[in-house]
Structure formats: structure tokens, C-alpha cells
Amino acid sequence: xxxxxxxxxxxxxxxxxxASGVAVGxxxxxxxxxxxxxxxxxxxxxxxxxxxxxxxxxxxxxxxxLWMALLVAVAGAVTIEWLRLRKRASGDLALAAFFYxxxxxxxxxxxxxxxxxxxxxxxxxxxxxxxxxxxxLSICVLGVCILAVVAVTWRALxxxxxxxxxxxxxxxxxxxxxxxxxxxxxVTVVAAMRVVGVLLVAALMVLPVGSAQRLARSFRATLRWAxxxxxxxxxxxxAVARAASLAPGGTIVxxxxxxxxxxxxxxxxxxxxxxHGH
Amino acid sequence: MxxxxxxxxxxxxxxxxxxAVGFAYGRHGVLDNVSLHVGPGEFVALTGPxxxxxxxxxxxxxxxxxxxxGSVRLFGEPPDRLDERWRVGYVPQRAVIVDxxxxxxxxxxxxxxxxxxxxxxxxxxxxxxxxxxxxxxxALADRRRTPIVELSGGQQQRVFIARxxxxxxxxxxxxxxxxxxxxxxxxxxxxxxxxxxxxxxxxVLLVSHELGAVADDLDRLIVLRGGTVVFDGPPAGLVDIGxxxxxxxxxxxVWLEGPG
Numbered sequence: 001x002x003x004x005x006x007x008x009x010x011x012x013x014x015x016x017x018x019a020s021g022v023a024v025g026x027x028x029x030x031x032x033x034x035x036x037x038x039x040x041x042x043x044x045x046x047x048x049x050x051x052x053x054x055x056x057x058x059x060x061x062x063x064x065x066l067w068m069a070l071l072v073a074v075a076g077a078v079t080i081e082w083l084r085l086r087k088r089a090s091g092d093l094a095l096a097a098f099f100y101x102x103x104x105x106x107x108x109x110x111x112x113x114x115x116x117x118x119x120x121x122x123x124x125x126x127x128x129x130x131x132x133x134x135x136x137l138s139i140c141v142l143g144v145c146i147l148a149v150v151a152v153t154w155r156a157l158x159x160x161x162x163x164x165x166x167x168x169x170x171x172x173x174x175x176x177x178x179x180x181x182x183x184x185x186x187v188t189v190v191a192a193m194r195v196v197g198v199l200l201v202a203a204l205m206v207l208p209v210g211s212a213q214r215l216a217r218s219f220r221a222t223l224r225w226a227x228x229x230x231x232x233x234x235x236x237x238x239a240v241a242r243a244a245s246l247a248p249g250g251t252i253v254x255x256x257x258x259x260x261x262x263x264x265x266x267x268x269x270x271x272x273x274x275x276h277g278h
Numbered sequence: 279m280x281x282x283x284x285x286x287x288x289x290x291x292x293x294x295x296x297x298a299v300g301f302a303y304g305r306h307g308v309l310d311n312v313s314l315h316v317g318p319g320e321f322v323a324l325t326g327p328x329x330x331x332x333x334x335x336x337x338x339x340x341x342x343x344x345x346x347x348g349s350v351r352l353f354g355e356p357p358d359r360l361d362e363r364w365r366v367g368y369v370p371q372r373a374v375i376v377d378x379x380x381x382x383x384x385x386x387x388x389x390x391x392x393x394x395x396x397x398x399x400x401x402x403x404x405x406x407x408x409x410x411x412x413x414x415x416x417a418l419a420d421r422r423r424t425p426i427v428e429l430s431g432g433q434q435q436r437v438f439i440a441r442x443x444x445x446x447x448x449x450x451x452x453x454x455x456x457x458x459x460x461x462x463x464x465x466x467x468x469x470x471x472x473x474x475x476x477x478x479x480x481x482v483l484l485v486s487h488e489l490g491a492v493a494d495d496l497d498r499l500i501v502l503r504g505g506t507v508v509f510d511g512p513p514a515g516l517v518d519i520g521x522x523x524x525x526x527x528x529x530x531x532v533w534l535e536g537p538g
Contacts, residue, residue: 037379156397159389162379166370166438169340170393170445171363177397212380217425219381 432463
């Protein structure tokens with residue numbers, strides 16, 4: 001089914017790419033805003049590498065790579081966060097351990113898969129132009145779930161991200177909220193995998209947030225700006241990729257990266273022009 | 279040494295009561311047989327030299343760390359079984375690194391209401407009223423839409439006090455809240471605490487090196503040294519052991535840092 005959309009979204013494959021991209025472009029920066037606040041900006045990267053192991057395992061065993069990746073990523077993310085909460089490991093060390101284990105397991109499993117290597121590449125670098133209607137639907141369903149959960153919990157997630165200890169004293173279920181955020185991160189990573197690839201998932205979670213922080217004057221506005229920039233990067237990135245025959249995942253992230261550079265420059269310029277004293 | 283009896287009348291349990299609490303990190307003892315309480319509406323300061331166990335005591339009192347010996351009760355309940363955690367307001371030391379916190383003053387203060395109303399619920403008019411009142415108490419109502427990064431250090435500290443006040447707590451615990459804060463903010467801060475204590479009956483436990491700003495308003499002073507309580511009584515009682523707080527405010531730190 002092809003909808004009557006203008007160029008560059010006049011073809012079915014572009015429309016499926018747009019639907020998947022919009023879901024991911026909204027969710028990744030939304031979750032990323034809380035991660036950045038918790039100083040866990042690279043969480044998405046670590047989880048991406050675990051998702052990669054899940055993809056490889058799915059290809060070897062013949063189970064759907066998307067759902068296998070979801071299983072492995074959620075389990076890994078929750079374990080990392082649990083270790084961090086129990087103070088068994090610092091956040092970055094736990095991330096590193098899982099990061100390397102994930103990528104190593106992925107490489108070994110890919111070797112087992114043999115001729116299926118090309119399938120792995122679509123997840124490593126993204127292949128949004130070949131997304132099937134079923135995958136697009138799965139990605140959109142995951143996206144709607146993420147949006148719904150964040151819409152209900154964002155105030156509590158903000159309180160925890162800002163000050164975990166005070167939130168604990170106040171009686172917020174800090175452990176449950178933190179594990180929930182880790183699980184949401186994993187879901188986002190898996191949803192974003194086909195769009196920008198596991199290697200660039202974290203970029204879409206972090207770069208729009210960095211831009212948003214420089215434009216917004218409140219947390220609520222930061223969330224809105226981050227989502228808007230994420231969506232803009234996806235739409236513009238897909239259009240540019242089609243027009244110039246570029247790799248869409250990389251193009252989307254380069255647009256987000258350019259936006260970050262421009263907002264940073266504007267912000268620096270503003271600070272130089274009007275320094276505020278304390 | 280003067281030790282308060284800690285007996286309170288009526289059915290209201292003490293907001294905080296610690297009995298014979300002991301705690302050690304490995305073989306290094308930090309707290310030894312510490313008993314203290316903060317009664318309803320009492321304004322109590324806890325002081326002591328660096329390494330005297332203040333921070334550990336605070337963590338144990340708030341239920342962030344379980345004690346190895348002895349018991350802790352918040353409003354008569356063990357900390358982990360107190361359902362109404364909003365009754366405790368907490369202002370952590372150096373609360374948050376705010377240089378990257380993209381939030382307004384009001385958003386930070388409102389985050390103090392989330393636990394009380396239930397984390398999945400939307401804020402009600404009552405919550406808004408609590409936030410307004412907390413902002414008014416710390417005299418920052420006119421800065422509510424300002425990003426917190428644009429405030430001075432002292433103003434930021436007042437925001438975090440307002441966040442703790444936003445749940446309408448019955449016990450307010452503050453960890454070194456006036457360290458490095460400008461004089462105007464110190465005065466605002468004292469006014470806020472005294473108002474809450476005297477007018478609303480909120481009990482206050484203030485952990486601080488610098489008692490100058492609040493010395494005249496304290497009901498009781500607890501001095502911790504080497505993990506034990508060496509003084510617990512009205513600040514005037516320090517005179518009996520040859521230390522003055524009111525006139526020669528520097529005497530206390532000198533005494534604290536001196537040889538045991």
C-alpha cells in the first residue's frame with residue numbers, strides 16, 4: 001500500500017522508512033534526555049552492542065533477529081543497571097564489560113552464521129530502506145509503547161535522573177524506575193537498530209538532546225526540542241539520502257550532528273554577547 | 279555532658295529516634311553507640327569535626343544505609359517500612375551538579391512533590407499550591423521560570439531546600455546547606471527554617487559546620503566526635519563545659535578540632 005505523499009516519500013519503501021524513522025526519531029532523543037541527565041549518555045552504545053549479539057543469535061537460530069535482539073538487550077540493560085544500583089560496579093565499567101562481551105559474542109555468532117553475514121550488516125549499519133511492513137509495524141508498536149510509558153512516568157524519571165539519593169529518601173521507587181528506564185533504553189535501541197544501525201543508535205539518543213539543552217530553558221522544553229530535532233533529522237536525513245543516494249542511517253546522524261554543531265555555535269555566540277553574572 | 283531525656287508526651291512519635299546505633303566500614307568503626315532524637319517541631323543542629331561520622335549518621339538516619347547495631351525510627355517506623363516517606367524532606371550536600379541541568383526553578387521544586395502524590399499521577403492544584411508556598415518560603419517565587427543554572431550558588435541551594443519543602447514534610451534534614459553560600463542567602467535560609475519550625479511545627483535536623491547563622495534559633499545542639507555523641511543539649515549548655523557558641527562563635531570549631 002502506497003500513500004499519496006510528495007517526493008521523497010512517494011514510494012512504499014520510503015514510506016516504510018519514514019514510519020520507522022519517525023517512531024525512532026521521537027523515542028531515541030526522548031529516552032536519551034534522561035540518560036544524558038544521569039551521565040549515562042553512552043548507555044545506548046553498550047546496549048546496541050548487546051543487541052548486536054542478539055541479532056546474530058537470532059540469525060543463527062532462525063528466530064526473528066528483532067525479537068531476539070530485544071530479549072538480549074533488555075536482559076543486558078537491566079543487568080547493567082542492577083549492578084550500578086547495587087554499587088557492584090561503576091556505570092561505565094559495567095557498560096564496558098557488557099559492551100565487549102556483546103560485540104565479541106556477536107562476532108563469534110556471526111562467524112557461525114557464515115553466509116548470513118550480509119544480514120548482520122543491515123543491523124550494524126542500519127538499512128531503513130529495506131524495512132519490511134512487518135518490521136515497520138513492530139518498530140512503530142515499540143515506539144508507541146515507549147511514548148506511552150514516558151508520558152506517564154517522565155516527572156518521576158526526571159526526579160530520579162536529577163538526584164537519585166533525594167528521590168530515594170522521598171520514597172520514589174528508584175530501583176524500579178531506573179530498571180524501567182534501562183529496559184526502555186533497550187527497547188529504543190532495538191527499534192532504532194534497523195533505522196540507523198547499532199553503531200549509531202547512541203548518536204540519535206544523545207545528539208538531539210545536546211542541541212535541545214542549548215535551545216531550551218526548561219526540562220519540558222528540552223524534551224520537546226529533543227524530539228523535534230530527532231524527527232527533523234530523520235525526515236531531512238531520509239530526503240537527503242534519497243536525493244544524493246547516500247547511506248540513510250549515517251545521513252540521519254550527520255544531520256543531527258550538524259544541528260548539534262550549529263546550536264553549540266549559537267549558544268557560545270550568545271554567551272559571548274551577553275554574559276550573565278552570578 | 280548533658281544528654282536530653284528525649285521523652286515526648288502524647289501519641290506523636292518522634293520524627294527521628296536513633297537508639298544505640300553502631301556502624302563500621304569493614305573494621306573501621308564510624309558510629310559507636312549513638313543515641314539521639316529529634317522531637318516534633320524541634321530545631322536541632324548536628325555538628326562535629328570532619329570524620330566524626332556525621333555523614334554516615336545521616337545516611338543511617340535516612341534509611342539509605344542500614345545500621346549494623348541499634349535501631350532507627352522515623353515517625354516510629356523503621357525507615358524502610360515508613361510508607362509516608364514524604365514526611366521526611368532531605369536537602370543533600372551539594373545537591374546536584376546543575377551546570378547541565380536543563381530545568382527551571384519551578385520544575386526542580388515540583389519534583390519534590392512527585393513521590394507524595396504517586397509517581398504516575400499528574401500534578402494537582404494542591405501540588406501547585408505546595409510548590410508556590412515552598413518557593414515563597416525561600417523567596418524565589420519571582421524566579422520560578424528561570425533556568426536553575428542562571429542562579430547563584432546560594433540561590434540554587436535555596437531551590438533544593440524548596441524542593442524538600444514541596445512535599446510539606448514534618449521532618450526536614452539538611453546536610454551542610456550553608457557551606458559556601460552568600461550572606462543574603464544564609465539569612466533567607468535561616469528565615470525559611472525558623473518560619474517552618476515555629477509556624478508550621480516542622481522538625482529540623484541541620485548538619486553543619488557553620489552554625490553562626492542559626493545559633494540563636496536552635497532548640498538543641500548535638501555534637502558528634504569520633505563516632506559518639508559528646509554533647510546533646512541547648513546551645514547555652516556548652517558554656518558549662520567551657521565552650522561558647524553564641525558570643526565567641528569560633529570557639530566551637532576550635533574545640534571540635536582540638537585534641538580529644
